Amino acid sequence: xxxxxxxxxxxxxxxxxxxxxxxxxxxxxxxxxxxxxxxxxxxxxxxxxxxxxxxxxxxxxxxxxxxxxxxxxxxxxxxxxxxxxxxxxxxxxxxxxxxxxxxxxxxxxxxxxxxxxxxxxxxxxxxxxxxxxxxxxxxxxxxxxxxxxxxxxxxxxxxxxxxxxxxxxxxxxxxxxxxxxxxxxxxxxxxxxxxxxxxxxxxxxxxxxxxxxxxxxxxxxxxxxxxxxxxxxxxxxxxxxxxxxxxxxxxxxxxxxxxxxxxxxxxxxxxxxxxxxxxxxxxxxxxxxxxxxxxxxxxxxxxxxxxxxxxxxxxxxxxxxxxxxxxxxxxxxxxxxxxxxxxxxxxxxxxxxxxxxxxxxxxxxxxxxxxxxxxxxxxxxxxxxxxxxxxxxxxxxxxxxxxxxxxxxxxxxxxxxxxxxxxxxxxxxxxxxxxxxxxxxxxxxxxxxxxxxxxxxxxxxxxxxxxxxxxxxxxxxxxxxxxxxxxxxxxxxxxxxxxxxxxxxxxxxxxxxxxxxxxxxxxxxxxxxxxxxxxxxxxxxxxxxxxxxxxxxxxxxxxxxxxxxxxxxxxxxxxxxxxxxxxxxxxxxxxxxxxxxxxxxxxxxxxxxxxxxxxxxxxxxxxxxxxxxxxxxxxxxxxxxxxxxxxxxxxxxxxxxxxxxxxxxxxxxxxxxxxxxxxxxxxxxxxxxxxxxxxxxxxxxxxxxxxxxxxxxxxxxxxxxxxxxxxxxxxxxxxxxxxxxxxxxxxxx
Numbered sequence: 001x002x003x004x005x006x007x008x009x010x011x012x013x014x015x016x017x018x019x020x021x022x023x024x025x026x027x028x029x030x031x032x033x034x035x036x037x038x039x040x041x042x043x044x045x046x047x048x049x050x051x052x053x054x055x056x057x058x059x060x061x062x063x064x065x066x067x068x069x070x071x072x073x074x075x076x077x078x079x080x081x082x083x084x085x086x087x088x089x090x091x092x093x094x095x096x097x098x099x100x101x102x103x104x105x106x107x108x109x110x111x112x113x114x115x116x117x118x119x120x121x122x123x124x125x126x127x128x129x130x131x132x133x134x135x136x137x138x139x140x141x142x143x144x145x146x147x148x149x150x151x152x153x154x155x156x157x158x159x160x161x162x163x164x165x166x167x168x169x170x171x172x173x174x175x176x177x178x179x180x181x182x183x184x185x186x187x188x189x190x191x192x193x194x195x196x197x198x199x200x201x202x203x204x205x206x207x208x209x210x211x212x213x214x215x216x217x218x219x220x221x222x223x224x225x226x227x228x229x230x231x232x233x234x235x236x237x238x239x240x241x242x243x244x245x246x247x248x249x250x251x252x253x254x255x256x257x258x259x260x261x262x263x264x265x266x267x268x269x270x271x272x273x274x275x276x277x278x279x280x281x282x283x284x285x286x287x288x289x290x291x292x293x294x295x296x297x298x299x300x301x302x303x304x305x306x307x308x309x310x311x312x313x314x315x316x317x318x319x320x321x322x323x324x325x326x327x328x329x330x331x332x333x334x335x336x337x338x339x340x341x342x343x344x345x346x347x348x349x350x351x352x353x354x355x356x357x358x359x360x361x362x363x364x365x366x367x368x369x370x371x372x373x374x375x376x377x378x379x380x381x382x383x384x385x386x387x388x389x390x391x392x393x394x395x396x397x398x399x400x401x402x403x404x405x406x407x408x409x410x411x412x413x414x415x416x417x418x419x420x421x422x423x424x425x426x427x428x429x430x431x432x433x434x435x436x437x438x439x440x441x442x443x444x445x446x447x448x449x450x451x452x453x454x455x456x457x458x459x460x461x462x463x464x465x466x467x468x469x470x471x472x473x474x475x476x477x478x479x480x481x482x483x484x485x486x487x488x489x490x491x492x493x494x495x496x497x498x499x500x501x502x503x504x505x506x507x508x509x510x511x512x513x514x515x516x517x518x519x520x521x522x523x524x525x526x527x528x529x530x531x532x533x534x535x536x537x538x539x540x541x542x543x544x545x546x547x548x549x550x551x552x553x554x555x556x557x558x559x560x561x562x563x564x565x566x567x568x569x570x571x572x573x574x575x576x577x578x579x580x581x582x583x584x585x586x587x588x589x590x591x592x593x594x595x596x597x598x599x600x601x602x603x604x605x606x607x608x609x610x611x612x613x614x615x616x617x618x619x620x621x622x623x624x625x626x627x628x629x630x631x632x633x634x635x636x637x638x639x640x641x642x643x644x645x646x647x648x649x650x651x652x653x654x655x656x657x658x659x660x661x662x663x664x665x666x667x668x669x670x671x672x673x674x675x676x677x678x679x680x681x682x683x684x685x686x687x688x689x690x691x692x693x694x695x696x697x698x699x700x701x702x703x704x705x706x707x708x709x710x711x712x713x714x715x716x717x718x719x720x721x722x723x724x725x726x727x728x729x730x731x732x733x734x735x736x737x738x739x740x741x742x743x744x745x746x747x748x749x
Contacts, residue, residue: 045149154171283342549570
């Protein structure tokens, strides 16, 4: 059982009990102002101090706690946090409080759970620090704060996907969220050493959204022992319940998900007599669009609210076409992406871990063409920036990066070689699009240490020894060998590092990584090519498979004279490959098919393989699943096709810089029309394609000062109608094209 800490705070506006140094920065003040309780092993505590304000005003509050906090003002819940963190790089939250402040005495309370170890937290020591900005003064926590270890909040149980909260309302005579501080259980807080944490940094991400979700169906009976709330979709939720019960009644929120057998409940509440209220600090996902509330004796639910604490995406993209199944899959994918993103890209609602492979290949591509940063009005890259830093903080003495972080997990999945390469790929993509050289400089030593560790595995043949691509559909998963997929991932990482070396003006590293990638490509094509089958062997001792064809081609390690042979095999065997692959691996397969102008094969694969997930749209919760059978719903793997609806069907290709000409290469296949919006670095691109006979009619909306090159494969004619004007297309090898901008006029009258 893990540690829980509850902290209650009351602050005096005169700030007599606070350190006051206007020149002190907020991070410095927070670092110096950590407090805890005298029982070091205690993990459920409340701290308190009173606040007096002469006038109503917005008060900036800066707060951090290890592991979790919930902030209350005058008994009203304000915010929970902080974002997930490595203790070496904690991030504090910044809030403005005003509407809950009274003109005179104010009571501020903070619930802190400490010592938690799960997919988002590393087991560490308990601590809390708060800084208030009152006028030009900074007022922070100190030993004048009171603490209470005997409250209704008990130790939570750490589980892989979060915590199980335990609240026993019969265990306190007073309301610990609105107490009488003169009672003897309130003791002075103790100062804690801020050096136990690294320098505190301002939160990277915006605060989570807190949208109210209304159920479609509420139980008819308000007094019962079982309440079943139905929703239009699956959601990640935080319930808040006001109820009447008899003392000792046990109320539970059962866990739903793939690992339900590991622990039965997500929340346990033991009621006191009469009217009472509780809100979970922890969020959790519901499946089958339903939440059941159980109680050991009849209770009366007076009021219940369901909140949706997820990342505040600002989705600006849109997709609609002539196929209703594809339309549904697109909506499901965005909803699933929203619900599995909190303070980081997550895999699913039962793990909630930041897996680098999931984020880099599936979530980051879809989110950056879907959502904008409300500050820059450009694609939102903040989630991947934080994740890159989170993973970087896991770098050990050998240079290895963990597959997900922050967590204390160390098992077969702690380090995954191909995920380390995807970290480098994602860093390159982030830098290409943001030109954030400062962040690259921060990550640069980590990248070099990781590649040094990888290159230390080079064999006499010049290949890298390690575990093969660990995704579950790879026949060689986890096998330690000189494998095709691992070496393909390493090659891509080396070429990405060479590109980033140029950004860093590091000519020595540029030469090293170019030389190493060239040598690896030579060795790969020499030792792994199968002359009789005209494919790459999966390893020195294993025959070719679909992974050893698809991934080396995608990663660019195939020599030029062999590319067409591998491509032709994949085009001939795409359907067979699909039947052996999980949704995740289809990212590379669909990308290959659209790159080779094969939209009908791509669409037939999506409609065949994603049919059971589409069935969930109608019957079972509106979220995508990890596998094609519909098993393990509420997982990011299933969202893969949505990216290609925008970049393939609509044809809006991603640009690395806002100044680039946007390439639009629509591939409708058998569809009659498709329309939508796509977020790019240049701005929002709006397109509308329609087939009428043999002619394609097109409408386009471009940002100011943006050019677009429209490309067409196998048009059948050389004329297109764009915004009611006819254009004659020019020809290049393999396609027809035209460059347009806002000032274009039709060249055929």
